[in-house]
Amino acid sequence: MGTKTIGVRDDVYERLKARKREGESFTDLMDRLLDESPGDWRDGFGGLESDAAAALERIAAESRTQTSSGLATRQQDALEELADAMETESESTCGDQDRDE
CATH class of the missing domain: 1.10.287 (Helix Hairpins)
Incomplete structure (x- = not known):
């Protein structure tokens, strides 16, 4: 598995850092946040x-x-x-x- 470097504004970095748990990497943090988000409503469109x-x-x-x-x-x-x-x-x-x- 490779890694990517991304740029974020300082204020976004501080917000992410504040949500980071002890011992959690930024990758783990972003993965957790993405899992917690409701996602895009269009993903289930037409699924009825x-x-x-x-x-x-x-x-x-x-x-x-x-x-x-x-x-x-x-x-x-x-x-x-x-x-x-x-x-x-x-x-x-x-x-x-x-x-x-």
């Missing part, structure tokens, strides 16, 4: 089994449908409330005009 992927797609589609339906219902309710408010305002304005005449 087809049954699980199909279930996830179904659940996502149902969620989109429910959200869309809920938004449409709330929008319709808001439009009806607005129409009622405008009608009430129109009736009160007409009633005021009748009294003025």
Whole structure:
């Protein structure tokens, strides 16, 4: 096994040195830190089994449908409330005009 020399900034070296355990080499330290890191999320991309992927797609589609339906219902309710408010305002304005005449 060969070795490589790498350059690190002084502040990074100090941070590494602070995390180094007694008797641990910098190679051992970096190996330990790499093992502890969660890794790249792309490494497991596409690893979902087809049954699980199909279930996830179904659940996502149902969620989109429910959200869309809920938004449409709330929008319709808001439009009806607005129409009622405008009608009430129109009736009160007409009633005021009748009294003025």
